[in-house]
Amino acid sequence: MAMRDGAAYLAGLRDSRRIWHNGAVVTDVTTAPGFKNAARTIAAYYDFQCDPANRDIVSYEDEDGERSHRSFKIPRSKQDLRDRGAAFAAWAEHTGGQLGRAPDYMNAAIAGVAAAKHHWGQNDPQLGDHAVQILEHCRRNDVCLTHTFITPQIDRKTPLGEQEPFLTAGVVERASDRIVVRGARILGTLAPFSDENLSMVLPIVSGENEDKYALGFTIPVDAPGLHWVCRDSFDPNRSTYDYPISSRFEEIDTVAVFDDVEVPWENVFDYQDAKIHNTALMVMRFHESLGHHVIVKNVAKARFLLGVAHLIAENAQTNSFINVQIRLGEIVTMLQTLESIAIAAVEGAVENPDNGVWYCNANAIQSGLRLFPEYYVQIIDHIKQIGGSNFMAAPSEANMEAIIEALGPSVERYFAGAAETSESGIAKVPLFRLAWDVVGTSLAGRQELYERFFFGDQQVSKSQSYLRYDKSEAIETVGRLLDPEFLG
Ligand SMILES: Cc1cc2nc3c(=O)[nH]c(=O)nc-3n(C[C@H](O)[C@H](O)[C@H](O)COP(=O)(O)OP(=O)(O)OC[C@H]3O[C@@H](n4cnc5c(N)ncnc54)[C@H](O)[C@@H]3O)c2cc1C
Numbered sequence: 427m428a429m430r431d432g433a434a435y436l437a438g439l440r441d442s443r444r445i446w447h448n449g450a451v452v453t454d455v456t457t458a459p460g461f462k463n464a465a466r467t468i469a470a471y472y473d474f475q476c477d478p479a480n481r482d483i484v485s486y487e488d489e490d491g492e493r494s495h496r497s498f499k500i501p502r503s504k505q506d507l508r509d510r511g512a513a514f515a516a517w518a519e520h521t522g523g524q525l526g527r528a529p530d531y532m533n534a535a536i537a538g539v540a541a542a543k544h545h546w547g548q549n550d551p552q553l554g555d556h557a558v559q560i561l562e563h564c565r566r567n568d569v570c571l572t573h574t575f576i577t578p579q580i581d582r583k584t585p586l587g588e589q590e591p592f593l594t595a596g597v598v599e600r601a602s603d604r605i606v607v608r609g610a611r612i613l614g615t616l617a618p619f620s621d622e623n624l625s626m627v628l629p630i631v632s633g634e635n636e637d638k639y640a641l642g643f644t645i646p647v648d649a650p651g652l653h654w655v656c657r658d659s660f661d662p663n664r665s666t667y668d669y670p671i672s673s674r675f676e677e678i679d680t681v682a683v684f685d686d687v688e689v690p691w692e693n694v695f696d697y698q699d700a701k702i703h704n705t706a707l708m709v710m711r712f713h714e715s716l717g718h719h720v721i722v723k724n725v726a727k728a729r730f731l732l733g734v735a736h737l738i739a740e741n742a743q744t745n746s747f748i749n750v751q752i753r754l755g756e757i758v759t760m761l762q763t764l765e766s767i768a769i770a771a772v773e774g775a776v777e778n779p780d781n782g783v784w785y786c787n788a789n790a791i792q793s794g795l796r797l798f799p800e801y802y803v804q805i806i807d808h809i810k811q812i813g814g815s816n817f818m819a820a821p822s823e824a825n826m827e828a829i830i831e832a833l834g835p836s837v838e839r840y841f842a843g844a845a846e847t848s849e850s851g852i853a854k855v856p857l858f859r860l861a862w863d864v865v866g867t868s869l870a871g872r873q874e875l876y877e878r879f880f881f882g883d884q885q886v887s888k889s890q891s892y893l894r895y896d897k898s899e900a901i902e903t904v905g906r907l908l909d910p911e912f913l914g
Pocket residue numbers: 573574575576577578579582612613614615616679872875876879880881882883885886
């Protein structure tokens with residue numbers, strides 16, 4: 427089958443999934459308020475990939491002679507990475523990087539899992555084969571994946587093996603054809619809109635009684651016993667004029683509860699081998715595999731935010747002031763840095779001789795992953811500082827219509843900007859409603875948390891950057907300059 431369109435994707439969501447929201451199970455996420463708009467957005471992604479105008483950029487002729495999204499292809503050359511980056515960019519730039527979990531993100535992740543076949547299969551070749559078969563299954567059926575990698579944040583100090591067992595999902599039972607999984611994992615973003623879930627690589631296990639958590643597998647979202655517990659939906663079920671972002675991009679986050687879920691053995695690729703499990707992140711070059719999508723999405727997101735910042739400043743003519751120009755210039759510099767990182771990641775890519783797979787440049791990816799969470803917070807602050815009270819002076823569509831009807835069209839001039847007749851032709855009220863949906867609404871708050879955390883905690887990541895960086899050249903340089911004989 428390979429590439430699906432939006433209608434085929436939506437049809438796949440109408441199953442027996444247990445999506446818990448606001449005290450009840452959502453019977454159909456394609457029609458339920460709070461969910462249907464995001465489902466439509468993901469459907470638009472699938473239509474986008476099938477559109478003849480985008481087809482050659484986003485897809486390739488796969489091993490079966492069908493068209494598949496390039497993100498399913500294991501990169502075997504630098505050109506493959508260039509092509510994959512262009513495919514990621516096509517949708518991300520189209521949507522201003524507003525959908526963190528566009529399905530191509532996890533497509534690339536599952537390709538990364540299969541590329542590490544040699545690792546999973548080193549003691550039991552079956553497990554390596556499973557990893558490859560899972561990728562083939564996902565590619566052939568254009569499966570939309572969510573993922574739950576993380577242990578619920580219950581007690582981060584006490585070793586897992588000393589905590590109540592099965593708070594984090596682990597294996598309770600093994601039969602020849604399946605395992606049974608019990609416990610919870612976080613944080614399945616996009617789960618209500620996905621077909622299957624990937625759980626793997628974390629937690630790192632070290633102590634006694636922890637092997638049961640060393641696990642990697644996929645499972646259908648509607649598997650018996652699997653429950654998805656949503657936070658509140660931040661889609662207010664209002665017009666795109668009122669909430670242009672929240673009404674389109676509420677990808678939602680969930681806690682996965684595995685209530686003794688049977689996972690077929692062929693879906694398991696990482697099983698209770700602490701050594702294989704604990705080194706998987708490094709061997710599968712996890713950051714380089716998944717980070718490629720992230721940095722491309724971040725370029726698109728920063729470009730969109732620059733557009734918002736520039737337009738709100740232009741609208742009130744505050745971009746004539748040097749302090750506002752400095753803020754805008756800082757956003758431009760951040761965007762340029764991210765663009766440079768995206769180029770360096772691919773052009774500095776390297777082949778891994780262990781599996782003949784090409785991976786993005788690790789330094790470029792790491793710096794991109796570390797910088798963006800800080801940039802994001804700074805850009806949001808710049809937009810708030812530039813916009814001032816205007817965010818609060820942007821009435822809803824219905825309120826605008828009502829006040830015009832009551833007081834006549836001349837009332838509109840109180841809600842106009844100075845620059846509405848400028849090149850952009852964008853009116854002030856919808857512009858500031860969009861800007862508020864980026865910096866101030868519930869979804870905006872979630873987006874900030876997302877950028878800070880979704881790829882792991884930045885503080886621990888930064889400390890690991892320091893600890894793992896090869897500092898020998900830096901040390902040698904200091905030694906040379908301390909040498910009294912240096913340069914004669
Ligand atoms: C909006 C959103 C969407 C997400 N989507 C997904 C998803 O789809 N799939 C998925 O798998 N995950 C997802 N995540 C989870 C994300 O991967 C985690 O948030 C991230 O790994 C950090 O884990 P944590 O939130 O449990 O925080 P913790 O790691 O527990 O950190 C919380 C705080 O405690 C500190 N801390 C904790 N442990 C230590 C330690 N050992 N040493 C020093 N300091 C420590 C941290 O520095 C931090 O300040 C998402 C997160 C968010 C916020």
